[in-house]
Amino acid sequence: MNDSAGTDGNSSYGHKPFKRSRSHFADRVTADGRDGWPVEAGRYRLVASRACPWASRALVSRRLLGLEDALSLAVADPLQDDRSWRFTLDPDGRDPVLGIRYLSEAYDARERDYPGGVSVPAIVDVPSGKLVTNDYQQITLDLATEWTALHRPGAPDLYPEPLRAEIDEVMEGIYRDVNNGVYRAGFADGQDTYEEAYEALFRRLEQMSERLADRRYLVGDTITEADIRFFTTLVRFDAVYHGHFKCNRRKLSEDPVLWAYARDLYQTPGFGDTVDFHHIKQHYYRVHTGINPTGIVPAGPDLSGWLTPHHREQLGGRPFGDGTPPGPVPENEAIPTAHQP
Template sequence: MPDDSGTSNRAYGRTPFKRSRSHFTDRITADGRDGWPVAAGRYRLVVSRACPWASRAVISRRLLGLEDALPMAIADPIQDDRSWRFTLDPDGRDPVLGIRYLAEAYEAREPDHPGGVSVPAIVDVPSGKLVTNDYQQLTLDLATEWTALHRPGAPDLYPEAHRAEIDAVMDGVYRDVNNGVYRAGFATGQDEYEEAFGALFRRLDALSEHLSHRRYLVGDTLTEADIRLFTTLVRFDAVYHGHFKCNRFKLAEDPVLWAYARDLFQTPGFGDTVDFDHIKRHYYQVHTGINPTGIVPLGPDLSGWLTPHHREELGGRPFGDGTPPGPVRPAEEVPPRGRP
């Protein structure tokens, strides 16, 4: 997660919530203008399935078919004082990078760097150095700079003709929804909380109205905008409604947003990357200032995610002229405990 949204086991909620900018903003591009050219197998994407910002990259990578070109490391959803760690791997080390903590790649790039240790992050395998933790730009570059390595039939997630509209939609979604749930959850005063709460649900109301007569946020195909909204919606009832006090309604109580989210969840590349076990354990066990007992709730019932949504009646083609991704690779399958 970006720097101040879950990077350590500190007690949250003592100071007003403010999300810092990514410190490492180098880009991996087709022409290598920042010194990091696109190259199959050179880099390693480090993610947490718990993190909505990292989940964007996981979904984009799968939709675009970059599994071979950009191998992925999955961090433990529970952090310690050094943040994201590779305790899910044998011997507690990433098998490719050989490190126990993502922080080691940060330190290799810049000792005593400012800010926290966040995911998603891309690490240069030969040097072991972090390349970027710019969660806003990273997925846009996967869609536009890595095209030579996309699978046949990969969708255009950031079509040039719609970029201005996509950017406008994503700006509002980021401010009021993606970041808004954190502003509400980590608020230190009633007024601060109510401001974030109001902006969040005004935006959700507007999105519900917008999606009541169209299948996707922009155009008639999936775009980056849908990915960014989905990663918050899929966590809404499981964590944000109760844990972050975003409780004017549950996602399942808004017919439009609930159907939209289920439509995406059942689209290859979306729901098959979601691990509800990692999500719940991270939020409820890491945010000790909000949930000091560390108790992880047993609910909600996840079976509704697989029920019919009927959104196809609105038209639209999820992959445009392309095709859906193939089956999830066995090594990247979400364990049964994390699935509906």
């Protein structure tokens, strides 16, 4: 997510349709270290923003898999300056592990004068201070499949091999029309471009609503990567996308199936306990000055509905498969009470 470019993720917009570019640093941290970055407990630091839906995928995956001790976390300020993501939430405005004030310093350590934006999520090699990867599409898949030796006992299989083809197909549509679709609508530079994205978004949401009417999760009977990727957009929908990005055919809370599905996930350990609504609203409404030049942050919506009963357990399903829920949130990573519903 790179809002120095005006949007989330690696992206560009202006006098042309919104387009999200590929991640420039696509090295992978793998069990065999084939890219030069072997999985190793304590070696890497995940840099994320709780405002960013792309980074939030990594936050959810890390919690569900129990990687908190193996992969440390740096949380960036939801507000940025002209150098992008900064560590002003930490004492003295400096990340206590990496010792840097801006994520861009890790980018510079890897490639001086890199011309692209500074995006999260990012994985940084602690010993060298160099960025390893900002490939938001691959990071969570690797956490699920390459970091297995460091998973907690009872960790769920978020990308089960027999279901990968179906998961990939579902995720591709969600990415194009929902995850990225809200940005295509929000940053459209013309009426036709906006309406095309708007129609594709709500067409896909209706399809997903039909799919989830009689099944608890998107693929199979357990939580998978597909649910994580869908959730991080849904949880932001009423708070920011409905109004800020003009995705206002209906609110999430006006679709009985998707609203219940999203609440089910929110109330599942590993999902809602990573969500900071204050960071989300502050970032979108105060950083996107081209859309909201006054910088006024709406007082609503009422978030208390996220904690109401969803009754999705009646559909069956096993959230963690043969595994177990993650343990308590580490004290230093807990979302402030004032930032929750």
